[in-house]
Amino acid sequence: MSVVVVNKIDELRNLIKDFRKQDKTIALVPTMGCLHNGHKSLMEKAHSIADVTIISVFVNPIQFCPGEDYDKYPRTLQNDIEVAESAGVSVIFAPSVSEMYPNLNKFSDITMVVPPYELTDIMCGKSRVGHFDGVETVVTKLFNIVQPDYACFGMKDIQQLFLIKKMVKDLNMPVEIVPCPLVREENGLALSSRNKYLSDDEKVKALTISKSLFAIKESFKLGIKDTKKLFDVGLTNLDKNVELEYLEFVDFDTFQKVDDIKSNTICAIAARVGDVRLIDNVILEV
Ligand code: AMP
Numbered sequence: 001m002s003v004v005v006v007n008k009i010d011e012l013r014n015l016i017k018d019f020r021k022q023d024k025t026i027a028l029v030p031t032m033g034c035l036h037n038g039h040k041s042l043m044e045k046a047h048s049i050a051d052v053t054i055i056s057v058f059v060n061p062i063q064f065c066p067g068e069d070y071d072k073y074p075r076t077l078q079n080d081i082e083v084a085e086s087a088g089v090s091v092i093f094a095p096s097v098s099e100m101y102p103n104l105n106k107f108s109d110i111t112m113v114v115p116p117y118e119l120t121d122i123m124c125g126k127s128r129v130g131h132f133d134g135v136e137t138v139v140t141k142l143f144n145i146v147q148p149d150y151a152c153f154g155m156k157d158i159q160q161l162f163l164i165k166k167m168v169k170d171l172n173m174p175v176e177i178v179p180c181p182l183v184r185e186e187n188g189l190a191l192s193s194r195n196k197y198l199s200d201d202e203k204v205k206a207l208t209i210s211k212s213l214f215a216i217k218e219s220f221k222l223g224i225k226d227t228k229k230l231f232d233v234g235l236t237n238l239d240k241n242v243e244l245e246y247l248e249f250v251d252f253d254t255f256q257k258v259d260d261i262k263s264n265t266i267c268a269i270a271a272r273v274g275d276v277r278l279i280d281n282v283i284l285e286v
Contacts (some may be wrong), residue, residue: 002085002138003081003084003085003089003090003091003092004090004091004092005077005081005091005092005094006091006092006094006110007018007093007094007095007096007099007100008095009069009095009145009174011144011285012054012091012093012145012216013145015091016054016146017145019051019052020061020175021188023162024050024051024052025049025050025051025052025149025150025162026048026050026053026054026146026147026148026150027045027046027047027049027050027052027053027054027055027148027149027150027151027178028053028055028127028142028143028150028152028175028241029042029053029054029055029056029089029150029151029152029154030041030044030055030056030058030138030139030142030151030153030225031051031055031056031057031058031060031075032057032059032060032073032193033057033058033074033075033076033080033193034074034075034076034079034193034194034196035057035076035079035080035083035084035170035190036083036191036192036193036195037183038155038156038183038191038192039067039083039181040054040083040086040087040153040181040189041150041180041181042111042153043055043083043084043087043088043089043152043164044087044088045152046089046150046152046164046178047088048088049091049150050149050150051146052091053088053089053090053091053129054089054091054093054148055084055089055091055092055093056092056093056094056095056142056146057077057080057092057094057098057187058093058094058095058138058139059073059075059277060100060134061097061101061134062104062110062112062133062137062138063132063134063138064134065128065129065130065131066220068128068237069194069197072218072281073193073250074127074193074196077094080092082133087226089130091144093142093146095248096211100138100141104124104282110137111137112136112137113131113133113134113136113139113140113167114172115132115133115134115136115166115167116162116166119122119162119163119166119255120132120133120163122159122248122250122257123159123246123248123250123268123270124159124253125159125234125268126246126277127223127245127246127270128157129280132159132160132163134192135160135163135164136163136164136167139151139164139167139200140171141173141206143173144147145174147174149175149176150175150176150177150178150180150182151164151175151176151177152178153178153179153180153184154179154180154181155179155180155181155281156182156183156190156191156192156279156281156284157180157270157279157282158177158266158268159255161177161179162255164177165177165179169232170245172181181283182280183286184210186235187207188209188210188211188214189203189206189209189210189211190206190210190278190279190280192278192279194276194277194278195278197274197275198273198274198276199274202273202274202276205239205241205242205273206241206242206273206276207276208237208238208239208242209238209242209271209273209280210280210284211227211237211238212233212234212235212237212238212269213237213248213267213269213280213281213282214276214282215233215236215237216230216233216234216267216282216284217282217284219233222259222265225261225262226259226260227249227258227259227260227261228259228263230250230261230267233266234269235247236273241273242271242272242273243271243272243273244269244270244271244276245270245271245272246268246269246270247267247269248266248267248268249261249265249266249267249269249284250264250265250266250268251263252264252265252266252283253283261284261286263286264283264284264285264286265283265286266281266282266283266284267281267283267284268280268281269281278282
């Protein structure tokens with residue numbers, strides 16, 4: 001069956017009503033488009049657990065901070081349709097900004113979903129103030145529109161995954177969040193739509209981000225549990241021209257900072273290569 005593209009909320013709801021009449025289960029994969037194999041792995045997972053896979057392709061303006069890349073974010077719907085089709089997606093929901101936010105010109109008119117400050121005042125949330133408010137708001141809207149049984153999120157955006165899981169639990173949302181592994185290029189670089197911005201030279205520098213994380217993982221396996229020492233290992237492996245925003249160690253279950261690793265810990269990096277902000281992480285399993 002070929003994929004159906006819908007732009008209107010009402011149209012999507014009508015399709016969903018039909019799926020529900022046929023007792024079909026639904027998995028949702030929220031995306032901003034410019035789909036790559038990382039997204040594809042989420043869609044394939046969705047396809048394997050539910051009768052119908054719906055993806056959203058929406059560059060969500062309210063999750064971008066002033067001065068970020070909202071305007072230049074790559075929009076590649078034709079290619080996205082092909083990728084989605086090859087992954088067994090039934091419906092692509094690609095709304096306009098005014099369809100999702102009829103009042104966006106009056107920003108303060110939008111009801112927002114806001115995660116706890118202590119969990120956003122670290123890592124990505126610290127430099128991208130308000131980013132996760134925008135993410136949780138759009139994801140809540142998508143959950144309300146689609147009412148999926150499952151929603152797949154990548155471990156690439158590990159803080160986002162943690163906050164979405166917490167939101168669903170805290171607000172009793174009737175959806176199962178399905179975490180999906182981070183997908184990399186063969187050379188180790190974490191797949192990202194923003195890799196499109198990198199020149200060949202910048203790609204070589206960007207590779208040192210995953211190299212640092214792998215070196216940390218290796219040292220951890222050799223017995224180093226002190227995160228200060230592991231931090232230094234990471235820094236030594238990072239290209240001098242890569243500007244580190246953070247290199248943090250947080251507990252896998254609580255997202256609290258860790259000094260001495262005793263339980264599963266996320267080691268996460270955000271760094272800039274030229275103008276391009278990239279994130280990556282590994283799990284240090286105890
Ligand atoms: P985005 O389009 O960047 O908002 O991402 C949409 C979803 O795809 C999110 O759940 C991301 O975590 C996930 N994703 C993006 N890149 C990767 C990757 N390299 N591996 C796994 N999941 C990814």
